[in-house]
Amino acid sequence: MGKLLYSPKLLAIAIAAIAALLVSVAGGALGASFGLGFLGGPIPFISIPAERVAYIGSYPLLNSTVMFWVGGFVLIFIAWRAGRNVKDIPSGWQNLMEMIYEFFSNTVDGVAGGTPKAGRRFLALVSTIFLVVMIINWVGILPGVGSIGRIESIEEWVHHHAAELEADVGASNPEYNQEQIEAAALVHLLEEHGSDTFVAFDGIFVPLGQGEQARVPLNKIVSFTDADLHEIELAIEHGDDLAHVGTLESIHHDIEAGVVKSKFTYDVGGDKETDYNFTGRTAGLLVPYFRGASTDINTTLAIAIIAMFTVQLWGFRALGVRGYGGKFLVNPITKGPIATFVGVLEAFGELTRTISFTFRLFGNMFAGEILLIAMAFLLPLIGIIPFMGLELFVGVIQAYIFAMLTLVFGVMAVASHGDHDSHAEDH
Amino acid sequence: MEALGITLQQLLTQLVSFLILFFLLYKLAYGPIMGMLDSRAQKIKESLEAAENARLEAASSAERVEAEIASARIDGQKIVAEARDAASKLREQEQGRARVEVETMIERARTDIGREKDAAVEEVRKEFASLVIAAAERIVEGSLDAKSHSKLIDKVLEEGLSKRNN
Numbered sequence: 001m002g003k004l005l006y007s008p009k010l011l012a013i014a015i016a017a018i019a020a021l022l023v024s025v026a027g028g029a030l031g032a033s034f035g036l037g038f039l040g041g042p043i044p045f046i047s048i049p050a051e052r053v054a055y056i057g058s059y060p061l062l063n064s065t066v067m068f069w070v071g072g073f074v075l076i077f078i079a080w081r082a083g084r085n086v087k088d089i090p091s092g093w094q095n096l097m098e099m100i101y102e103f104f105s106n107t108v109d110g111v112a113g114g115t116p117k118a119g120r121r122f123l124a125l126v127s128t129i130f131l132v133v134m135i136i137n138w139v140g141i142l143p144g145v146g147s148i149g150r151i152e153s154i155e156e157w158v159h160h161h162a163a164e165l166e167a168d169v170g171a172s173n174p175e176y177n178q179e180q181i182e183a184a185a186l187v188h189l190l191e192e193h194g195s196d197t198f199v200a201f202d203g204i205f206v207p208l209g210q211g212e213q214a215r216v217p218l219n220k221i222v223s224f225t226d227a228d229l230h231e232i233e234l235a236i237e238h239g240d241d242l243a244h245v246g247t248l249e250s251i252h253h254d255i256e257a258g259v260v261k262s263k264f265t266y267d268v269g270g271d272k273e274t275d276y277n278f279t280g281r282t283a284g285l286l287v288p289y290f291r292g293a294s295t296d297i298n299t300t301l302a303i304a305i306i307a308m309f310t311v312q313l314w315g316f317r318a319l320g321v322r323g324y325g326g327k328f329l330v331n332p333i334t335k336g337p338i339a340t341f342v343g344v345l346e347a348f349g350e351l352t353r354t355i356s357f358t359f360r361l362f363g364n365m366f367a368g369e370i371l372l373i374a375m376a377f378l379l380p381l382i383g384i385i386p387f388m389g390l391e392l393f394v395g396v397i398q399a400y401i402f403a404m405l406t407l408v409f410g411v412m413a414v415a416s417h418g419d420h421d422s423h424a425e426d427h
Numbered sequence: 428m429e430a431l432g433i434t435l436q437q438l439l440t441q442l443v444s445f446l447i448l449f450f451l452l453y454k455l456a457y458g459p460i461m462g463m464l465d466s467r468a469q470k471i472k473e474s475l476e477a478a479e480n481a482r483l484e485a486a487s488s489a490e491r492v493e494a495e496i497a498s499a500r501i502d503g504q505k506i507v508a509e510a511r512d513a514a515s516k517l518r519e520q521e522q523g524r525a526r527v528e529v530e531t532m533i534e535r536a537r538t539d540i541g542r543e544k545d546a547a548v549e550e551v552r553k554e555f556a557s558l559v560i561a562a563a564e565r566i567v568e569g570s571l572d573a574k575s576h577s578k579l580i581d582k583v584l585e586e587g588l589s590k591r592n593n
Binding site: 047048049050059060062065068069072075076078079080082083084086087088094097098101102105123124125127128131132293296297298299301302303305306 | 456
């Protein structure tokens with residue numbers, strides 16, 4: 001401490017750190033309770049499905065796919081630099097790639113039996129899984145991922161959600177015409193999502209200083225009452241001309257405008273209710289352009305399917321169709337019903353492994369993303385720093401776990417069951 | 428499924444994406460690096476063997492050099508000893524010859540001296556005899572012929588010489 005006071009450089013750093021801490025505490029969620037919270041943004045809309053950012057023809061491009069390929073290109077670049085001119089005396093990228101590859105080469109050989117080249121058949125997939133999962137985990141926590149995006153207006157949001165409902169309504173009420181289906185779907189949507197909250201944007205940015213309170217419920221943007229909805233429903237059922245139902249028209253108009261129409265109160269806890277006035281601001285949802293690919297179940301499921309499918313392939317190739325298939329399909333007459341049951345359990349186990357692969361990676365990375373969001377919200381400036389480090393660590397650990405489990409399952413699949421074979425010979 | 432966002436379309440997208448990535452990684456990095464690692468392992472094995480061979484060769488050649496040096500030293504010693512022997516033999520020979528020469532020279536000298544002496548003595552004797560004869564002639568004027576005188580003188584001288592010699 002004494003040293004600190006005499007060194008002006010250290011003192012300045014210490015003061016700056018303390019200042020940053022105070023500013024971030026005051027500007028974050030804690031300060032928001034005392035009327036500060038000037039650094040707080042709204043909590044992003046946390047959606048488990050990845051969001052669509054664009055349509056290529058009719059194919060919806062997801063933000064997680066974008067990030068998968070960003071990571072993929074980084075990996076391809078490294079691989080290209082490492083492999084384009086391999087030399088006996090390695091340098092640069094080749095060193096890096098060789099280090100990783102040699103580590104996995106030794107690991108797979110060690111797990112697969114300890115002799116050199118024993119695990120060669122597992123090497124390519126295991127190291128690819130490690131590299132791909134690690135890189136998509138890492139690019140997924142880059143700044144800007146999940147926080148830069150476009151505003152999905154209320155109109156678009158209604159359109160997307162109503163499209164799903166229209167299919168249901170059309171299926172259950174085949175006598176409706178298109179107009180009736182659309183109106184009924186809209187009524188369902190408003191009934192279900194009337195209190196969903198949207199973000200009140202100031203232009204294209206979220207206004208600073210309003211913290212999490214910049215969220216507006218749907219019914220403050222589209223004004224309707226339960227009576228209005230009931231009236232529309234009756235009109236649909238009676239087959240009236242919907243063009244002349246005034247409330248439906250005003251609802252459509254509000255949706256198209258997508259602006260906050262009235263003041264509202266927001267319960268921030270305690271006994272006081274605070275008034276918020278965002279009247280006239282555009283409301284919508286932030287659709288991030290980028291989202292970590294491992295926070296999308298499609299990605300993790302795809303890798304898990306490839307891993308487990310390849311494990312089965314290894315098993316069949318090593319033991320033959322009868323040898324490997326005999327693990328799962330056991331003849332109840334010759335081996336007894338218990339063995340048959342065990343075989344079914346084994347088959348079920350393979351399925352369970354796929355699912356546990358999927359959700360282990362997804363759960364960890366999705367939770368990590370939410371943790372980062374929460375820390376950015378609680379301690380805006382500095383809270384995220386240690387957790388970024390933690391997420392880097394989690395990213396590589398999860399990749400390693402995925403790769404190692406694939407390897408272990410693969411080794412288990414190719415191992416012939418000595419006791420099974422001897423049993424077969426006994427009978 | 429819908430709530431989790433799993434759709435067949437996106438699942439297939441990610442499956443295909445992963446497989447493409449796998450293929451590209453294999454083509455770009457794993458193939459070359461695996462080949463390189465194998466060839467490097469082979470090379471290392473070969474150079475270790477070569478080093479072992481070189482080490483053995485070096486050890487054997489050092490042994491050979493040592494043996495050569497030892498044999499050369501023995502040879503040298505032998506040559507030096509031989510040379511010394513030859514030198515001493517030569518010296519002895521020379522000495523022997525010199526001695527023999529000296530002796531012959533001495534002998535010859537002695538013989539010469541003896542002969543000279545004999546000749547001188549003969550001459551002296553002849554001289555002396557004639558002198559004595561001449562003297563005796565003068566003393567004994569004709570009483571004796573020359574022949575008997577010389578006989579007498581010879582006898583005397585003989586006696587005299589033998590006495591002196593004894």
